[in-house]
Amino acid sequence: MIGISGVSKSYGQTVVIDDVSLTLPKGGLTSIIGPNGAGKSTLMSMIARLLPIDRGTVMVDGLDVALTAGDALAKRLSILRQDNHLAARLTVSDLVSFGRYPYSKGRLTDEDRGHIERALTYLGLDELKHRFLDELSGGQRQRAFVAMVLAQDTDYMLFDEPLNNLDIRHAVAMMKLLRDAAKDLGKTVVVVLHDINFASCYSDHIVVMRRGRLFRQGVPEEIIREEILIETYETDFKVRDMDGNRIATFY
Amino acid sequence: MSPDEIRKSSRLILLCLAALALISMVAFMTLGAKGSWSFVLSFRGTRLAAMLIVAYAIAVSTVLFQTITGNRILTPALTGFDALYVLLQTSIVFLFGAATLTGLDPQLMFIAEVAIMVGFSLALYRLLFGSGRHNVHLVVLIGIVLGGLFRSMSGFLQRIISPDDFVVLQDRLFASFNVTDQTLVGVSALLIGLVTIAIWRMFSVFDVMMLGRDTAVALGVDHKAMTMRILVLISVLVSISTALVGPVTFFGLLVANLAYILMPAAKHRIMLPAAVLVAIICLVGGQTILERVFAFDTALSIIIEFAGGLFFIVFLLKGRVR
Numbered sequence A: 001m002i003g004i005s006g007v008s009k010s011y012g013q014t015v016v017i018d019d020v021s022l023t024l025p026k027g028g029l030t031s032i033i034g035p036n037g038a039g040k041s042t043l044m045s046m047i048a049r050l051l052p053i054d055r056g057t058v059m060v061d062g063l064d065v066a067l068t069a070g071d072a073l074a075k076r077l078s079i080l081r082q083d084n085h086l087a088a089r090l091t092v093s094d095l096v097s098f099g100r101y102p103y104s105k106g107r108l109t110d111e112d113r114g115h116i117e118r119a120l121t122y123l124g125l126d127e128l129k130h131r132f133l134d135e136l137s138g139g140q141r142q143r144a145f146v147a148m149v150l151a152q153d154t155d156y157m158l159f160d161e162p163l164n165n166l167d168i169r170h171a172v173a174m175m176k177l178l179r180d181a182a183k184d185l186g187k188t189v190v191v192v193l194h195d196i197n198f199a200s201c202y203s204d205h206i207v208v209m210r211r212g213r214l215f216r217q218g219v220p221e222e223i224i225r226e227e228i229l230i231e232t233y234e235t236d237f238k239v240r241d242m243d244g245n246r247i248a249t250f251y
Numbered sequence B: 001m002s003p004d005e006i007r008k009s010s011r012l013i014l015l016c017l018a019a020l021a022l023i024s025m026v027a028f029m030t031l032g033a034k035g036s037w038s039f040v041l042s043f044r045g046t047r048l049a050a051m052l053i054v055a056y057a058i059a060v061s062t063v064l065f066q067t068i069t070g071n072r073i074l075t076p077a078l079t080g081f082d083a084l085y086v087l088l089q090t091s092i093v094f095l096f097g098a099a100t101l102t103g104l105d106p107q108l109m110f111i112a113e114v115a116i117m118v119g120f121s122l123a124l125y126r127l128l129f130g131s132g133r134h135n136v137h138l139v140v141l142i143g144i145v146l147g148g149l150f151r152s153m154s155g156f157l158q159r160i161i162s163p164d165d166f167v168v169l170q171d172r173l174f175a176s177f178n179v180t181d182q183t184l185v186g187v188s189a190l191l192i193g194l195v196t197i198a199i200w201r202m203f204s205v206f207d208v209m210m211l212g213r214d215t216a217v218a219l220g221v222d223h224k225a226m227t228m229r230i231l232v233l234i235s236v237l238v239s240i241s242t243a244l245v246g247p248v249t250f251f252g253l254l255v256a257n258l259a260y261i262l263m264p265a266a267k268h269r270i271m272l273p274a275a276v277l278v279a280i281i282c283l284v285g286g287q288t289i290l291e292r293v294f295a296f297d298t299a300l301s302i303i304i305e306f307a308g309g310l311f312f313i314v315f316l317l318k319g320r321v322r
């Protein structure tokens, strides 16, 4: 369980996260949606202790992220950030190997190698694993970074816009992968998504952020509704039922 | 490239570099030797040891500095070390005259310089990191600003000392690889050895640091403590090198980037040795060619800085080598 209580964050005078309290249950896939600048990435970075929290606490499995030793947390919680770029010249498999650092500290065991190979296969990177990162397309690179997070094999996995740069086939594959990780392996997966229909079809739970606040949360049927989406995004929406899913159109 | 190919080609390149380095060293020790071999070898041996120490210190400190800053056009020399050294020398001449500077016990002077430079950087990092925020780029920026301050203070002092003193001082302010004091070299080697022990088991952490702060934190590295620790190691290395031969600014940039270009993949386990070997080849090979072939004496530092500076400009113009 991730327990967020009374969390706030400001930059100078600007409050970007305003007193957010939220509980994300253990297991299952939670999507965070909301317009640009709503504070989704900021909240996620605070959960993953990448950003200091001004006020409030975040507990992961009963551990306060601000107080827990970094290397202990790295075995429980991993994060994919929204922007990933690297100056260093590394191959895909080198990058994915770093996911095992919390366990192996650089000396890979056979078990580590197993995790790395599986992560590469899950993301369809077997052909590309010996390529250098600067020789990949944007979507291929995105998948390499996701594979690194997967190799970290933590109970809690946070992904900030994992579908960035992915084509439709790979986006669907990615969402299925994340849902299976939640369902079959009991992982707790939190994703920031901009594609509402992916959120609608794949989530167990949806959290809506708006202007630094928690706006709504609930199961997809409660959230993917015209009035809520219109208020969230200040854009016209139509929501239809299709094959048991709620599909929003906005074109 | 597969891990095996990377390993193979890294090993091959390292071997070639090592061979070249060895050839430079042998050439430096033996070419044009006249008279008693025991004298030549011990005299040149000391100078060679000093150059090896400087090559090592500059290569390692620059690569590590670029790792923690994530930037390949920065060198630790830019953060005020060389300026502080110049200010130290200038102040002594200003306060006590050039005679005192040349008359000072060089070993005492060396220890004092290293202590002051390391102390300065420790105080700077303490100040910056103690305040809660930790940002390497702030360290760089403040280092550059302080360097500017030191430089203008030195410039002012240099204008009001006597011309005779100034000539003596100026000679001191060009790096000279002509170190003959065995004790100094011994002390430096000892300090360098301690630093090496400290970094020996840290290659994998360096690799993680290279991924940037957020990824390092996500992988469980205490990024703040590690940055501080690496900065301290860097300051010891740069201080030793500066106190031993004088300020060298662009050389580190040259060797670190040559190593990045030569080596197939960016792991510190291979990148650090490669940079050190390149530095040895440039320094010892360059000195041998200048001294034995062209019979120049002290111009190496100027040439190396010129080449390094040229590289720096090309680098800036091209944006990035790869």
Ligand SMILES: Nc1ncnc2c1ncn2[C@@H]1O[C@H](COP(=O)(O)OP(=O)(O)OP(=O)(O)O)[C@@H](O)[C@H]1O
Pocket: A011, A016, A034, A035, A036, A037, A038, A039, A040, A041, A042, A043, A082
């Ligand atoms: N370092 C910073 N300094 C000042 N303001 C910042 C900083 N980082 C983020 N912000 C502000 O905080 C707010 C929330 O940013 P955040 O990145 O969390 O948004 P987001 O919901 O992830 O948006 P997007 O969908 O565009 O990724 C934005 O208004 C942004 O301008």
Ligand SMILES: [Mg+2]
Pocket: A040, A041, A042, A082, A160
């Ligand atoms: Mg974002």
